[in-house]
Amino acid sequence: MAEFEIIHKHFAPLAGKGAGGLLDDGAVLDIPGGQQLVVTSDTSNRGDHFVDELPPEDAAKKCLRSNISDLAAMGADPFAYQLNLALPKEIDEGWLAAFAKGLEADQKEFGIFLSGGDTTAMSAGALSVSITAFGLVSEGKAVSRGGAHAGDLAVVTGPLGDAFLDRMRIPYPRTAIAPLIRQYAKAAVDISDGLPADLGHICEVSGLAAQVELAKIPFSKKVHEAMHSGTKTPQDILTWGEDYELALAVAPGDFDSFKTEAGKQGVELSAIGVFEGGTPDVRVMDKNGEALIFEKTGWQHF
Amino acid sequence: MAEFEIIHKHFAPLAGKGAGGLLDDGAVLDIPGGQQLVVTSDTSNRGDHFVDELPPEDAAKKCLRSNISDLAAMGADPFAYQLNLALPKEIDEGWLAAFAKGLEADQKEFGIFLSGGDTTAMSAGALSVSITAFGLVSEGKAVSRGGAHAGDLAVVTGPLGDAFLDRMRIPYPRTAIAPLIRQYAKAAVDISDGLPADLGHICEVSGLAAQVELAKIPFSKKVHEAMHSGTKTPQDILTWGEDYELALAVAPGDFDSFKTEAGKQGVELSAIGVFEGGTPDVRVMDKNGEALIFEKTGWQHF
Structure with a gap:
């Protein structure tokens, strides 16, 4: 099956306005x-960012959603995406057909369309999916990592930790509250590398420290059980990443309104700590007021 | 070396306006x-689209230029690009440093900047580079593959064929004539898969056939020698691709002006044939008026 047949059969039906049916050198x-x-x-x-056994529909969704989650963290509404495949x-045409089906379902779910890409073969036999996603935001309204101030609350969407317990889990990006993020969040990041690492990104760029209370982190019920049974430590859970929830900096006076409005969109917000002046650093305090010790703060690629 | 160190050391210096120093979830x-x-x-x-021995500076340029060439074919001016690496x-940090140096040189050469991307490791040990490039074009001025009309001349930039003889060759995209392409070309495509295949794309989308004279194709001197010595056939050369020259549809009355103005930009144009009504198909005629027979029209990925 040639590249053009693959594109015509599996990907052209996913193309949106300006993509010219994927027949051109580029989209306009x-x-x-x-x-x-x-x-x-x-x-x-494959094998690194999603397990080999993950059904191709779910692999497609995971790849696309990790991008959509980044758009949500910027307060941007999903628009279009480029899909680059090294296969x-x-x-395996069945794999491709199922992969395209997963993309199609998520295009409807999140209001995004395929604008183009490239479909290539890799002799090494590995499989790599690169997606570049585009979002739209009103001028000056994008939310960066650098806007937190001392005294802002550290807030997360939740629950956290399920990605650690279930390697087959597909995240659900928080685009539903993108408009609220634009309105209320002073800084935001998506939690893909683990809470201490990603909250640390806000700290580094904003030039702040953050102190978080372990007891306030909204772990899921299963994660609580795993920690209470002693089989998993909070460090295991917190540094795994892959949750694709959001960490935000919110002015204390805004939190109640933000939480109420997010709740109406089905998104639970939890205030887990506070940003403060000092050397960029994230401290997670246990119930005795002792800081947890982390050997690593999050996912390491290399 | 962690992902963030790699980004900070090698790629952040390449970031342009809106990229936020590559510190955010996305560029604005x-x-x-x-x-x-x-x-x-x-x-x-690596190993498929560029040979293992290609110096990393050149590999970087080849990867970026294949995108810039597509922008030129659309009549777009280079703007920014996303870089996704599966390493x-x-x-090898020396490889990375040299790769970044190649990108830096080409950013200056073509007036484009890095807006973001992702740097990942792939356990399979292969190396894959995905670039998504952005260009700008005045509203309605993008040149597609679908605008050719019967009677238009089939025109190419040249010379063609050098990529077949020299696997280490780095193409030079024709951005210099992007404004002229917007002005004069009714359809355009970049010749990355081989002339018959890529000219065929214009034919398919425009609903036309094309007849080309082999003797008018601007092969380089070395390619002419290889063909005259009988070691290589025109089919070998024409179906190899990788030239990153352009194939264009131009109204006969516009060709002389276009050729003169392109010449001032150092780009040689050759009229090699004509588009005509009929089933989409590209015929390459030899000096006896016989159509060359092709077993394949161009590069096949799979």
């Missing part, structure tokens, strides 16, 4: 006046 | 009013 996208383009990329390698030479 | 790009965004992607796998776990 209209960016509405007064909007800025938010661009984010994620590469997912084993012995292409 | 301003698209000037009245402009459309042209988006294109190319994936290049072997045993990362």
Whole structure:
């Protein structure tokens, strides 16, 4: 099966306005006046970022959602995405068809369309999926990691930790509250590398420290059970990442309104700590007021 | 060396306006009013799309230029790009530093900047580079594959064929004539898969046939020698691809002006044939008026 057949059969049906049916050298996208383009990329390698056994529909969703989650963290609404595939030479058409089906379902779910990409073979036999996603945000309204101030609350969506217990789990990005993030969040990041690492990114860029109370972190019920049974430590859970929830900096006076409105969108917010002046660092305090010790703060690629 | 160190050391210095020093979940790009965004992607796998021995500076240039060439074919001016890397776990920092140096040189050469991306490890040990490039074009001025008309001349930039003889060759995309392409070309495509295949794309999308005279194709001197010596056939050369020259449809009355103005930009144009009505197909005629027979029209990924 040639590249053009693959594109025609599996991916052209996913193409949206400006993509020209994936028949051109590039897509031509209209960016509405007064909007800025938010661009984010994620590469997912089979065996590293998703397990071999993950059904291809779910692999597609996981790859696309990791990008959509980054858009949500910027306060951007999903718009379009490019799909770059490096596939084993012995292409499995059933895998491709199922992968495209997963993308199709998520395009409807999150209001995003395929604008183009590239489909290639890799002799090494590995499989790598790179997605570059585009979002739109009103001018000056994108939320960065650098806007937190001392005294802001450290807030997370939840629950956290399920990705650690279930390697087959597909995250659900928090696009539903993107408009609220634009309105209420002073800084935001998606929790893909683990809470201490990602909250640490806000600290580094904002030039702040953060202190978090372990007891306030909204772990799921299963994660609580695993920690209470002693089989898993909080450090195991917190540094795994892959939750694709959000960590936010919110002014204390805004938190109640934000929480109420997010709740109406089905998203639970938890205030887990506070940003404060000092050397960029995230401290997670246990019930005795002692800081947990982390050997690593999050997912390490290399 | 951790992902963040790699980004900080090698890629953050390449970041441009809106990329936030690569410290955020995404870049925030301003698209000037009245402009459309042209988006294109190319994936290049080491061992497939560039040889293992290619110096990393050149590999970087080849990966970036294959995208810039697509922008030129759309008549778009280079703007920014996302870089997604899937690297072997045993990362070679010298390779990375040289790769970044190649990108830096080409950013200056072509007026493009890094807006973001992702740097990942792949346990399989392969190396894959996906780039998504952005260009800008005045509203409605993008040149597609679908605008050719019967009677238009089939025109190419040249010379063609050098990529077949020299696997280490780095292409030079024709961005210099992007403004002229917007002005004069009714359809365009970049010749990355081979002339018959890529000219065939214009034919398919425009619903036309094309007849080309072999004697008018601007092969380089070395390629002419290889063909005259009988070691290589025209089919070998024409179906190899990788030239990253352009094939264009141009109204006969516009060709002389276009050729003169392109010449001033150092780009040689050759009229090699004509588009005509009929089933989409590209015929390459030899000096006896016989159509060459091709077993395949171009590069096959799978």
